[in-house]
Amino acid sequence: MSAPLAxxxxxxxxxxxxxxxxxxxxxxxxxxxxxQKPLFIEGEAGVGKTEAAKVMADVLGARLIRLQCYxxxxxxxxVYEWNYxxxxxxxxxxxxxxxxxxxxxxxxxxxxxxxxxxxxAIDNDDxxxxxxxxxxxxxxxxxxxxxxxxxxxxxxxxxxEIGTIKxxxxxxxVITSNRTREVHDALKRRCLYHWIDYPDLDKEVEIVRxxxxxxxxxxxxxxxxxxxxxxxxxxxxxxxVAETLDWARSLxxxxxxxxxxxxxxxxxxxxLKYQEDLERVREQVPALVDxxxxx
Amino acid sequence: MPSESVxxxxxxxxxxxxxxDAGLEAGPRRLTDAxxxxxxxxxxxxxxxxxxxxxxxxxxxxxLPTFEAAFDIFWAPPDPRASAGxxxxxxxxxxxxxxxxxxxxxxxxxxxxxxNREQNPTEFPARSSGYSAEExxxxxxxxxxxxxxTEQVRRLLxxxxxxxxxxxxxxxxxxxxxxxxxxxSARHAIRSSGELMALFxxxxxxxxxxxVLICDVSGSMERYSRLLMIFAHAIARREDLxxxxxxxxxxxxxRLLRQRDLDRALDSVSKGVRxxxxxxxxxxxxxxxxxxxxxxxxxxxxxxxxxxDGWDRGDPAQLSAELIHLRRSAHxxxxxxxLLGSEGYEPLTRGMAAALPYCDDFLAAHNVEALxxxxxxxxxxxxSRGRSRGASRAxxxxxxxxxxxxxxxxxMGTDG
Numbered sequence: 001m002s003a004p005l006a007x008x009x010x011x012x013x014x015x016x017x018x019x020x021x022x023x024x025x026x027x028x029x030x031x032x033x034x035x036q037k038p039l040f041i042e043g044e045a046g047v048g049k050t051e052a053a054k055v056m057a058d059v060l061g062a063r064l065i066r067l068q069c070y071x072x073x074x075x076x077x078x079v080y081e082w083n084y085x086x087x088x089x090x091x092x093x094x095x096x097x098x099x100x101x102x103x104x105x106x107x108x109x110x111x112x113x114x115x116x117x118x119x120x121a122i123d124n125d126d127x128x129x130x131x132x133x134x135x136x137x138x139x140x141x142x143x144x145x146x147x148x149x150x151x152x153x154x155x156x157x158x159x160x161e162i163g164t165i166k167x168x169x170x171x172x173x174v175i176t177s178n179r180t181r182e183v184h185d186a187l188k189r190r191c192l193y194h195w196i197d198y199p200d201l202d203k204e205v206e207i208v209r210x211x212x213x214x215x216x217x218x219x220x221x222x223x224x225x226x227x228x229x230x231x232x233x234x235x236x237x238x239x240x241v242a243e244t245l246d247w248a249r250s251l252x253x254x255x256x257x258x259x260x261x262x263x264x265x266x267x268x269x270x271x272l273k274y275q276e277d278l279e280r281v282r283e284q285v286p287a288l289v290d291x292x293x294x295x
Numbered sequence: 296m297p298s299e300s301v302x303x304x305x306x307x308x309x310x311x312x313x314x315x316d317a318g319l320e321a322g323p324r325r326l327t328d329a330x331x332x333x334x335x336x337x338x339x340x341x342x343x344x345x346x347x348x349x350x351x352x353x354x355x356x357x358x359l360p361t362f363e364a365a366f367d368i369f370w371a372p373p374d375p376r377a378s379a380g381x382x383x384x385x386x387x388x389x390x391x392x393x394x395x396x397x398x399x400x401x402x403x404x405x406x407x408x409x410x411n412r413e414q415n416p417t418e419f420p421a422r423s424s425g426y427s428a429e430e431x432x433x434x435x436x437x438x439x440x441x442x443x444x445t446e447q448v449r450r451l452l453x454x455x456x457x458x459x460x461x462x463x464x465x466x467x468x469x470x471x472x473x474x475x476x477x478x479x480s481a482r483h484a485i486r487s488s489g490e491l492m493a494l495f496x497x498x499x500x501x502x503x504x505x506x507v508l509i510c511d512v513s514g515s516m517e518r519y520s521r522l523l524m525i526f527a528h529a530i531a532r533r534e535d536l537x538x539x540x541x542x543x544x545x546x547x548x549x550r551l552l553r554q555r556d557l558d559r560a561l562d563s564v565s566k567g568v569r570x571x572x573x574x575x576x577x578x579x580x581x582x583x584x585x586x587x588x589x590x591x592x593x594x595x596x597x598x599x600x601x602x603x604d605g606w607d608r609g610d611p612a613q614l615s616a617e618l619i620h621l622r623r624s625a626h627x628x629x630x631x632x633x634l635l636g637s638e639g640y641e642p643l644t645r646g647m648a649a650a651l652p653y654c655d656d657f658l659a660a661h662n663v664e665a666l667x668x669x670x671x672x673x674x675x676x677x678x679s680r681g682r683s684r685g686a687s688r689a690x691x692x693x694x695x696x697x698x699x700x701x702x703x704x705x706x707m708g709t710d711g
Binding site: 024179 | 320325340346350351359464465467477481484485488489585590591594595
């Protein structure tokens with residue numbers, strides 16, 4: 001890495017890449033880089049957790065390596081796997097005797113290794129340490145968390161046939177969670193923590209302008225205000241910033257420059273994903289629109 | 296705010312102790328990290344100083360308000376607006392025991408009220424505002440509840456032999472039959488010159504289903520509360536349990552129940568729950584659960600158990616709507632009603648009538664035997680969702696006392 005970035009630099013560069021974060025996030029990123037610790041980002045769905053990691057990779061000029069977690073994810077999917085079909089083919093092409101002994105050694109070399117994201121993040125020759133995004137860790141299970149705990153403490157992986165591979169440079173690790181379950185404290189303790197909250201109105205307007213520039217200024221503000229109003233309602237699934245952006249883009253695509261009740265009714269599905277929520281909101285659309293227009 | 300880094304380290308240590316006393320994890324590792332963090336930021340930037348300490352010492356959202364309050368108390372000069380509670384989120388209420396609060400107040404030169412301001416009823420969310428007159432916010436002491444047989448009961452509950460049924464996970468393990476394990480088979484074949492001599496298999500591993508307990512502790516349930524909490528504590532020790540209690544508000548007590556010692560656990564529950572024995576609004580409580588907790592705790596095929604007598608002062612239509620939603624996201628929805636144990640009881644209360652059609656099972660919960668029945672039911676849950684949920688509901692046999700929900704609902708017409 002070149003000269004270390006100051007908090008101001010991170011804040012500015014995020015903004016330049018149209019990621020509207022705040023000083024607290026920039027500070028957490030700064031510390032994670034300085035202390036070489038993983039950054040654990042939590043927040044509701046659609047507040048820009050994954051995006052933060054992606055943009056950071058761009059800021060650092062580093063490669064983004066992403067591991068999407070799911071229930072049952074195991075080492076074969078996360079770290080490495082031997083390319084069995086190739087190995088079998090190779091060994092069958094060899095004859096008996098000495099050739100075979102050589103072949104047996106050959107097939108457990110890196111040529112036959114399928115490198116998955118975690119191995120890639122540890123074993124690489126990138127000029128800049130890569131950004132490793134471990135996305136939605138709450139979807140994985142305890143076994144995987146335990147493995148990750150080990151990996152994140154010494155940044156090495158052992159492959160029985162090859163040996164231990166140790167990271168020559170520590171990747172910048174970002175772990176995200178939607179909190180669909182509590183991640184174990186031991187893992188969190190290894191990380192710096194940052195909670196991303198829903199933005200306030202002004203910040204959300206700024207985000208819409210930055211990321212959905214096709215929406216007219218008036219529209220951007222009204223949609224953001226509308227979503228802010230929805231967040232105050234008692235809903236099953238409160239819309240995130242991602243939904244605000246979808247909504248603003250939908251309305252812009254319809255050529256709208258301002259909202260009205262009909263438009264809102266027609267496009268509400270961009271923000272609300274439960275039938276019960278749609279019904280509840282539908283009754284109050286005129287009032288919500290009125291409030292949003294005055295915001 | 297620190298100006299000289301010379302005296303910062305001891306103060307940082309003291310701050311970590313304050314966080315620790317307030318329930319945050321602030322061990323040596325974090326203290327080391329905090330020291331390193333403060334070494335790389337500009338200490339003159341007040342905001343950065345706070346942000347840095349936050350990202351080191353906090354690792355869950357629930358701890359954020361405690362951190363902010365502790366930071367304000369410890370590092371910030373006293374702000375009259377904050378101690379008057381004018382600035383929301385800047386209240387100085389820290390979850391400290393009275394002795395610790397006093398000790399800290401002395402150490403920091405504050406008076407104890409600035410340290411651990413009692414919550415007052417107006418701070419509760421608007422949700423319960425129309426009801427706050429009846430919301431009896433008091434610390435009900437468990438000691439006052441019948442104590443005589445509880446020791447015996449506790450032992451019985453802790454030794455109950457049942458375990459919750461298992462579910463299939465997506466993680467695979469080696470097995471004699473099932474899907475072909477390509478990796479092991481190929482591995483083996485390589486050892487025998489690439490000849491596929493044996494096939495290995497694997498199949499999904501099974502895990503115990505998580506349990507979610509939502510327990511009514513309102514006035515009408517008072518007689519059962521202590522026993523049911525003992526029950527919850529007993530399950531929490533061996534199962535994957537998320538527990539909530541409600542009267543007018545829903546409170547999560549999972550972490551409180553994790554303490555090994557029962558009396559200490561019960562003590563923290565009674566301290567942590569401020570509306571024991573208040574009125575009941577079941578629909579609100581379930582709605583609160585649906586909106587704020589369901590996504591977090593209903594993964595992995597959870598079984599939801601609601602314990603309540605169904606005496607509800609809320610709107611039955613709302614209760615029905617919330618239960619429909621809840622049932623969709625739970626593997627199984629079980630309602631335990633202590634009143635079901637009394638002779639001649641028919642579930643005629645409005646709340647019960649609204650709830651019954653949406654519950655998979657409706658069981659008694661008035662004595663240990665009834666809880667054993669529940670245990671047997673939980674143990675018998677199949678690894679994957681049954682083909683017909685409706686059928687299994689009416690066909691529960693071998694349970695000492697039960698009402699098939701649909702049938703009971705059919706018999707009801709009037710309000711109880």
